Amino acid sequence: MITPGLLAKLELFSSLNREDLARLASKAADIRLAPGAWLAREGERLEFLVILKGRLAVRKQINGKELHIADMTTGDFFGEVNALLDLPAASSLCAMTHCRVAAFDRQQLMELMASSTQCGDFIRKVLQTRLADGPRHAIEISSARVHVSGSRNDPSLTQILKFLKSNRIAYEWVDAPDTGEASVACALPSLTIDGVAIAKPLSERVVAEAFGISTTPQHRSYDLLIVGGGPAGLAAAVYGASEGLRVLLVEQNAMGGQAGSSSRIENYLGFPSGISGEDLAERAVRQAQQFGAELVLTRRVLRLQPDASGGHRVILDGGTSLIAASVLITAGVRWRTLEAEGITALVGRGVSYGVAGIEPVNLAGKRVFLVGGGNSAGQAAVALANYAASVTLLVRGATLEATMSQYLIEQLRAKANVRIETDSKLESVAGHGVLRTICTSHCGTISPRRKADAVYILIGADASTEWLPSNLNRDDDGFIQTGRDVTPRSGSDLSRLPFPLETSLPGVFCAGDVRHGSIKRVASAVGEGSVVIASIHQYLALQQEASRI
Structure with missing residues (x-):
């Protein structure tokens, strides 16, 4: 049980009178932690936390790696921004020693901040500082641990890039200089993680292990x-x-x-x-x-x-x-495969099954076609329309209502650059090494060939x-x-x-x-x-x- 005397020992509460301390102590949660126990996890809702005894580490997962941000000790407090603005925790707190922590709800925090005491002034000052420092700290954090260099149309990178995107691993693309030198060409494509070059041949497993992702069972x-x-x-x-x-x-x-x-x-x-x-x-x-x-x-x-x-x-x-x-x-x-002329040769070179691994920003200003009339196709079309110059949905059926949720249909119709073509079929795709054009049919009648930058096929599984x-x-x-x-x-x-x-x-x-x-x-x-x-x-x-x- 937390007592007024225990709170009075902390500098934060030293200016409060006996009555205020008693009221505060009666409403506080008394949390006791052993070394290694978690007080809060990133993404959780937080109360206003005051450390009565012990030392805790502030940790954060950044680009798949847990980083130590800071230490907090007796008298420090945490969570005032989260409790006040109802925000999830941006980092985690782990006990490094035996700890005792007082937790106060949002109402108690607001009462402290509203008071004209030294306690309220101090909390407001720290709150303002942390709100101001947040964007600066975010800018200082590296946006990506992985750097890829080579040609964007290199088929040897297709699966690697898909793996990175599908597993939410941020990467930065470095365009390779066209020097004409054979030694440079032989070194590409290349991939580095935390500045260390990954040995070839590149594979999803090699990249995963270098990134710290578990690929081997620990038990039998x-x-x-x-x-x-x-x-x-x-x-x-x-x-x-x-x-x-x-x-x-x-x-x-x-x-x-x-x-x-x-x-x-x-x-x-x-x-x-x-x-x-x-x-x-x-x-x-x-x-x-x-x-x-x-x-x-x-x-x-x-x-x-x-x-x-x-x-x-x-x-x-x-x-x-x-x-x-x-x-x-x-x-x-x-994903079910599509029977259309030229598809097999251009898979990974402008034609894809599903949308895993898509980098929407790479489709800025491009002409995109999606084949399918289900929710997966609808969700992809809505998302890609924010980047692509045009998104065309090729639907075999006469209407979307039988295969797609109504909310998605309404969102598609609200997008000015989305075109829905029903009773349509993709007949063929063409291009030398990369997708250039497609040919479709409508109600059995072949349409003129059209330019295309990307085709995504989502026709069931x-x-x-x-x-x-x-x-x-x-x-x-x-x-x-x-x-x-x-x-x-x-x-x-x-x-x-x-x-x-x-x-x-x-x-x-x-x-x-x-x-x-x-x-x-x-x-x-x-x-x-x-x-x-x-x-x-x-x-x-x-x-x-x-x-x-």
Whole structure:
């Protein structure tokens, strides 16, 4: 319990009278921390925090690296800007020693600041200083740790740049000088991280490891191994790790999956102004890691097979073999390919499947075409219209209403540089080494060839399940059957009724877009990833009980 006498020892409160100190002490939260404990995390809502005893470190994640900003000790305070303006914390506070902290809500802070005491004057002065220093500190922080040099049309950089953008890794482009010297040409493309050149050949895994991203599992056995880092997989990692399971999540490309590339999700509960897929994925990753989940990137699961221990053996690329008591498949889906003349030769050279890795600023003044009539195409068109000279949406159907949310249709119609062409089809693309023109048809009639700088294809997706065992039940399109859809007639390996979201293989579960009958929405995937943990707990308890018999 915080006493008036304890507050009176601090210079901040020394000018308050006994009555004010007693009222303040009676309303304060008394927070005690052991070394290594977090008082506040970046992005959390903050109260006005006053350090009564101990030392805390102010830390901040900047460009994927945690930096030490400052130390705070007895008598210092923190969070007055956040509490007053209702802003999330811009940095984190970690206890370096045993600490005791008093926390006051916004109303108590405002009463202190409104008073004509020395305490109120001091808080106002510090508040003004921190508000003024904020922009200066932001300018001093390096905007990017990664620098890339070479030709923007170099196909060897296509996947690297896509990886950087998809994983929210800021980079700066350095145009290579055209000296004509062979030695310079041989050195390109090049990539440096924190000033250190990355050895060739460049690959996503080499870049990830140099950046400090985990690519190798730390253990050989896990309670739960999750395949896929989309919304369902991340939600399962958060809930599984928070409930005490040793969790490993394996993702090949980028955390967040296809949802991570959405420019803005406006119908997600709790975000009235919308939230970008990148922000949602970044928050989920941070949350999962805070609970102790292990996340590895640039790794692909090659095989899943039963193990003599009663669990499952999971084989990763490179030959890494892991044992998991339970497995959750949240592998998502892959973009469906388009049959059109010239497409294959120009993929990565002006033609792309999906919008992951797009740098909208590079499309400034360009002519952009998107193929598709779903929400993904609509979200991309709205975002790119803020940069491109024109955005044309090629829709096979006669109307958008059947395939796209109404709010997106209204946003598209409000954009002066967006054109919607229904009953249309992309017939061919052309260009020598880079996209130059496209040819479309309308209601079966071929249109004149048009100039184009970029084409993005978003025409639906197929299940990515060919790597799974043949005795795992799937529907005719390859989507995984779970729960009530798994029946003895369909060849189930279960000797009991399956748990919700359990597949035909005992202890193997499925959630998200790759599941048969799933609703293709971010909120639905997050919900499935959350609730499946209850089924996994039931399965693990059943296995433990069986092992004791």
